[in-house]
Amino acid sequence: MQDNIVPLPNRPAPVNDFWFAQLEARLSRIEAIVAKVESLLWLVIASFALISGLELIRIVIG
DSSP states (O other): OOOOOOOOOOOOOOOOHHHHHHHHHHHHHHHHHHHHHHHHHHHHHHHHHHHHHHHHHHHHHO
16 A cells, blocks of 8 residues: 655645734734733722721721
């Protein structure tokens, strides 16, 4: 039995401006989601710090 192996050229697939536009659109959406998550995380941290500070003041005062 003979092996039928076809050699393939070692060159990358051609891409065009549409491909780069799609990639850019997806990356910009991911960056927007990351920015929203980051702002929400800072909000949670600030809220926790505020509540902890108020509780500490309540304990110290009395």
